[in-house]
Amino acid sequence: MPIIQEDELESAKEENERLKKMLEQVENDYQSLQRRFFNIFQHEPPLKSAQKSLSNDTQKEEEEPEVSLCLGLQTPTKHDNTGSSSKDKVDAELMEEQLSLGLDLKSSSKVDLTETGSEKSDGIEDIREDELGETWPPSKVLKTMKKSRKDEELPEPNNAKRARVCVRARCDTPTMNDGCQWRKYGQKTAKGNPCPRAYYRCTVAPSCPVRKQVQRCSEDMSILITTYEGRHNHPLPAAATAMASTTSAAASMLLSGSSTSEVLSSSAPIASTTNLNGLNFTVHNNAKTGQFNLPSSSSAAPPTITLDLTGPHSSHFNRRFSNIFPFKYSSRSLNFSSSDANTFANAWNNHSTYLNYGPLSAPKTPIGSLSFGKPTPQQISYPYMERTNQVAASSSSSFASQQLLTETLTKVLSSDPSFQSAVAAAISSMVGGNNTLNAMNQVNANGLGPNLKWGDPVQGISINSLPQNGNPYTPRYSNKLPLPSASNSPVGGSLMLLQPQFPFSLSKSSSTSDLRD
DNA sequence: CGTGTTTGACCAGCGC
DNA sequence: GCGCTGGTCAAACACG
Numbered sequence: 001m002p003i004i005q006e007d008e009l010e011s012a013k014e015e016n017e018r019l020k021k022m023l024e025q026v027e028n029d030y031q032s033l034q035r036r037f038f039n040i041f042q043h044e045p046p047l048k049s050a051q052k053s054l055s056n057d058t059q060k061e062e063e064e065p066e067v068s069l070c071l072g073l074q075t076p077t078k079h080d081n082t083g084s085s086s087k088d089k090v091d092a093e094l095m096e097e098q099l100s101l102g103l104d105l106k107s108s109s110k111v112d113l114t115e116t117g118s119e120k121s122d123g124i125e126d127i128r129e130d131e132l133g134e135t136w137p138p139s140k141v142l143k144t145m146k147k148s149r150k151d152e153e154l155p156e157p158n159n160a161k162r163a164r165v166c167v168r169a170r171c172d173t174p175t176m177n178d179g180c181q182w183r184k185y186g187q188k189t190a191k192g193n194p195c196p197r198a199y200y201r202c203t204v205a206p207s208c209p210v211r212k213q214v215q216r217c218s219e220d221m222s223i224l225i226t227t228y229e230g231r232h233n234h235p236l237p238a239a240a241t242a243m244a245s246t247t248s249a250a251a252s253m254l255l256s257g258s259s260t261s262e263v264l265s266s267s268a269p270i271a272s273t274t275n276l277n278g279l280n281f282t283v284h285n286n287a288k289t290g291q292f293n294l295p296s297s298s299s300a301a302p303p304t305i306t307l308d309l310t311g312p313h314s315s316h317f318n319r320r321f322s323n324i325f326p327f328k329y330s331s332r333s334l335n336f337s338s339s340d341a342n343t344f345a346n347a348w349n350n351h352s353t354y355l356n357y358g359p360l361s362a363p364k365t366p367i368g369s370l371s372f373g374k375p376t377p378q379q380i381s382y383p384y385m386e387r388t389n390q391v392a393a394s395s396s397s398s399f400a401s402q403q404l405l406t407e408t409l410t411k412v413l414s415s416d417p418s419f420q421s422a423v424a425a426a427i428s429s430m431v432g433g434n435n436t437l438n439a440m441n442q443v444n445a446n447g448l449g450p451n452l453k454w455g456d457p458v459q460g461i462s463i464n465s466l467p468q469n470g471n472p473y474t475p476r477y478s479n480k481l482p483l484p485s486a487s488n489s490p491v492g493g494s495l496m497l498l499q500p501q502f503p504f505s506l507s508k509s510s511s512t513s514d515l516r517d
Numbered sequence: 518c519g520t521g522t523t524t525g526a527c528c529a530g531c532g533c
Numbered sequence: 534g535c536g537c538t539g540g541t542c543a544a545a546c547a548c549g
Contacts, residue, residue, distance in 0.1 A: 026544070183520085183521065183522085184521075184522055184523080185522090185540095185541070185542075185543095186523090186524085186540070186541055186542080187522090187523070187524075188538090188539065188540070190538080190540095191538065191539085197539085197540095199540070199541075203520095203521090210542095213540090238545085
């Protein structure tokens with residue numbers, strides 16, 4: 001027995017060394033990419049998503065649908081690098097390596113996203129909120145204010161404030177570590193769920209209005225449901241920006257009218273789940289009924305976006321492939337979904353960089369994967385774009401449908417910066433925010449990007465180009481990814497993309513383990 | 518002693 | 534109006 005352990009230790013050390021080297025290379029590559037990105041970005045005109053959001057908010061306010069952004073894992077894909085240019089290859093390798101680092105959610109970051117924090121990256125809205133002098137008004141006050149103002153003014157700010165982002169992720173720890181500091185101010189057992197719901201408020205800044213609710217899923221105790229509400233009115237820790245940007249983007253997307261109320265069904269929690277080549281969007285009609293959402297006591301439930309990082313399939317996939325590819329992963333699958341596993345088994349499947357996005361402590365339940373590759377002609381339904389194109393939803397196979405899908409995706413991505421933001425942010429949150437550079441940048445550039453076509457491997461994703469608030473998210477260049485220790489590897493030495501080290505202390509509830517040797 | 522958590526009480530909204 | 538429920542407050546408590 002001891003011998004075996006020593007061997008394991010040895011191999012772990014070796015792997016760790018490899019990782020260190022790899023990390024160095026990744027960092028170098030990343031910095032170089034970042035420079036490139038900024039060069040490009042400087043030439044980009046300011047984004048106008050905020051304007052779009054404004055224009056659409058009025059309409060949204062009435063609908064207030066719940067949009068579920070499910071970041072589930074999709075099926076894996078094979079390594080298929082063929083066809084990529086040398087640059088693509090380099091980037092893909094970079095991406096692959098970086099993704100291979102694995103998000104270490106162990107403490108809670110899976111996505112706790114939300115911190116609604118998003119707001120942090122949402123400079124415009126932060127300012128607005130600050131201007132309103134709202135320094136963390138009690139919810140009661142907020143409710144009162146909402147009610148009193150409802151008919152009078154500023155539906156948009158109101159709505160924006162009320163927008164919530166819910167993150168579902170497997171997490172063994174009491175809370176997910178989202179890089180922010182939280183103080184628990186209450187706990188309550190909600191009806192229908194034996195697990196108590198904990199209430200937290202952001203303590204990074206005394207006046208920060210951001211709150212979050214944490215609750216275990218009654219159906220699956222391993223799933224932690226974190227709901228963020230509010231906007232941070234202070235600079236966020238680097239580690240929290242990804243989550244914040246995710247939630248912000250999601251909220252922005254929600255508020256900007258990307259939802260499709262026409263497909264909603266009041267009877268079903270999930271009115272429609274759509275797969276978009278690995279991107280599955282579920283639109284909920286009512287937060288109350290949403291299985292992923294915390295119950296809302298009010299009928300006027302705020303619009304909520306749910307990021308589901310618990311896709312069952314993904315788990316299967318992760319389990320399988322993490323064993324098969326302990327170190328070199330193959331698929332990057334960005335999966336916004338939790339429902340249909342097979343729909344996009346091969347979506348975007350080139351080069352896979354497997355992103356193991358799960359708590360270290362729960363090695364067998366990785367939470368997410370990023371997959372970019374060639375879309376395969378599979379059934380696709382995408383409520384988000386249903387208004388413009390419903391054909392894709394019904395078409396099952398055939399080249400025509402693929403083309404249609406490609407066109408549709410292109411349109412959607414190019415026409416809705418919010419969606420881009422959401423995707424970018426979601427990805428960034430999974431990748432730790434600073435590993436993704438090019439893909440979304442390209443997407444933002446012209447729908448799919450100058451060098452990127454649907455079907456080509458995506459080299460990276462940049463959330464820096466988040467258009468929603470004209471306040472491009474700034475990546476953490478200086479952040480260094482902690483080296484995962486082999487012993488922490490979830491499965492068979494598979495790597496998890498570790499989140500950057502947090503400049504802020506973690507909440508007590510979230511465990512922090514030394515990831516280094 | 519400062520900070521964070523626990524927990525019962527309180528309040529507001531909603532449905533009946 | 535009443536009861537239920539969700540959300541918050543705040544005193545007591547725990548911990549470093």
